[in-house]
Amino acid sequence: MDNELFMNTELPPPSEMAMHFEQPSSSSAMLNWGLMDPNLARNSPPQDCFMWEKSTEQQQSIFDSALSSLVSSPTPSNSNFSGGGGDGFIIRELIGKLGNIGNTSGDIYGAPMNGNVSRSASCYATPMSSPPPMMNRTAPLTEFSGDPGFAERAAKFSCFGSRSFNGRTNSGIPVNNGKIVNSGKLTRVSSTPALKALASPMIPAGDSPPKLPGEFSRKRKSVSKGKSKDNPLPAASPSPSFSKVTAERKEVSEEKGGKRRREDEGEEEEGNKGGNDTKPPEPPKDYIHVRARRGQATDSHSLAERVRREKIGERMKLLQDLVPGCNKVTGKALMLDEIINYVQSLQRQVEFLSMKLSSVNDTRLEFNVDALVSKDAMISSSGSRVHESGLQLESLSHHNYNNNSQLNTNVSSNNMMLHSPMKSLEPSALARGFTHLPTLTQFTDTISQYQMFSEEDLQSIVGMGVAHNPNHESQSQNMKIEL
C-alpha cells in the first residue's frame, strides 16, 4: 500500500522523506485516527490528534472546520480526482490550517481555505502564500520549528489522511510532506527572499528541522559520522566557516535546480554548526581539525572523506620513501604494487638467508658466538681479547656442546659474564622443549644483561658485518646478484 501511495510521485525525494516519516510513526493517536473511518465522530479524533497544538477554542473550531472539510472532501475529490492531485490539495490546505494554529490570530485562513477544497491551483498557491505572511511574524514559525515533532506529525497526519482516502495515490502527499518540512527549512518550497531571511534565524532555532532534511540525504550511513566529525571541526573555526556555510546555504536555497543532496548536506552541516554554536567552548577532543580549503566543498561528508584521504596519503608517502623505486610511480594502485613486490622480495630474501644460515650452521660445529666474539675482538682491536678468543676459536673447532659451554665460561671471563646465564639457559631451554615464550622472556633477561655489559661486543657483531663490507664487498655483491 505504501508503494501504491508513492507510485505516482513526481518527486522521488519527498517520497523518501515521507517514507521516513511514516516508518518511525509511534504516535498511536495518529494511527488510530488514520485507521478510523473518517466519517466517524469528528470531534474526538481531532482532539486526539491535535492535542499537541495549543488549543484554544478558536483553534479547535478551526480544527473542526478543517477536519470537516477534509472529511467531506473525499466525496467531491473522488469525483474530481485527477491523478491524485486532489488529495494533496486537501492536505495542503489542512496543513495550511494547521499552520494557522501557530498564529495568534487564526482568522486568516479560515475563509479562503474552506473555499478552496477542490481548487488545484489556488490550493497550491495558498499554502505558498501562507508561509510568507506568517514569516512576518517569526514567532509562529519559530513555534513551528520549536515544536520538534511538528512536521513529522503533520506528515504522519497527512499520510494517514491519505490512507483514509482508500489509499489513493498521493502524489501530493509527498510533495506536501516536503512542504511541511520545508516550511521549517524553506529551501525547496520557493526562493523568496523572505524565506531566505527566515533561513538564517532558523539555524540557531533548533536542530530538529535541519535534521529532518538530513534524512533525505542518500548517504544516510555517514550522517552520524559526518556529524560527529563535524562537531569539533567547526569548533576550531566557527565564525569564518559558519559565515561561509551560511552564504553557501543561501546560494543553495537560491538555486532551484541545485543538487538536492548538496542542499541537504549543507543544511545538515548547518544543523551541526548550529548545534556547535550553542556550545562554542567545546574543547577539541581527539579529532584532527581540518579546515575546509578554498574552493572545496564544506560538506560534512566530504570533509570526513578528505581527512581520511589525507591520512592514507600521508602513509602512502612514507611507504614511498621506504620502498625503493617508488618515487617515479604515482598513483595508489601502482605504488601498492611496488610495495607488495618489495615485501615479497624481502620475505624471499629472509628465506634465502635462513637457508644459507642453516647450511652454515650445519657445516660447522663451533659456536657462532665465539667465532663472532673472536672476530669482534679482531675488529675492535682490543688486544687482550684477541689472543684468548683466537685460542678459543681453534680449540673450539672440534668441540661439541659441552666443551663449548666450558669455553663459553672461558669467554665469559673476558667480559661476557652473560654467557653463564646463557649456558644455564640452554639446557633448561632444551629440557623444556618447545616452549618458546618462556625462552623469549629469558631472552629479554639476557638481553638486559647484554645491554649492561657487552654492547660493544654485540655492536661489533653487526658492526663486523658492516665493517666487513669493505673487505667482503665482492662477496656481498655476489650475494646480491644471487638474490
Added chain:
Amino acid sequence: MVDSLFPSIEATVDDASPESRRKRRRISETAKETAESSEINQESLKRWRTNRVQQIYASKLVEALRRVRQRSNDGGKITSAAREIRDAADRVLAASARGTTRWSRAVLATRVRASLKKHKKAKLTGARKPRKDTAAERKRSKLPAVERKLKILGRLVPGCRKVTVPNLLDEATDYIAALEMQVRAMESLAELLAAAAPRSMLTRP
C-alpha cells in the same frame, strides 16, 4: 669506539652496492623523516634503524640460531632447518618489536599456536580455499583494484587481514622497516659465518 664504526663505515662506503646504498639512504631518510609530521611511522622507521635495535636483534638471532642448531644436534637429524631458522628469525624480529605492532603480536601468537597444535595440522586446516578461477575472479572484482591490492598486502603482513586501511599501511611500514633490518642482520651474520667457515675448515683435520 665501536659505536663510531657505524657512522664512519656508513659514511665511507661509497660504492654502488645495494647495501651501502641502502645505508646511505638510511641516513638521509632518517634525517628526512625527522622532518615529517606523522609520529607513528616516523618513530617506527627510526626504531628499526637504530644501532641498539640491531644489536638486540643480532644477539637474539645468534641465540636462536644456537638453539636451533642444538636442537637439531640433539635430535640427531641434520635437516636443512631453513624453515626453523626463518621462523626463529621472524620470532626474534617480532620479539624485538616489543609487542607494539600488530604483526609482531601475530607472529608470536602463531608460533605459540603452532607449537601447541603441531604445526602441520594447523597448516592443513588453515589452508585457504584453492581458487582456480583467479582470472575470472579478477575480471569480476576488477573494479576496486586498489582495494584488492590492499587485501593482498594485508595477507602478506602477518596478522593484518582484517585491518583498516590506514592501520594496514602503518603496519606495512613498520613491517617493511623490520624486514629490512632483519635482512641486513642476517646477511651480515651469514657473511661472518661464511667468512669464519673456511678458517675453521682449514683447522679441521
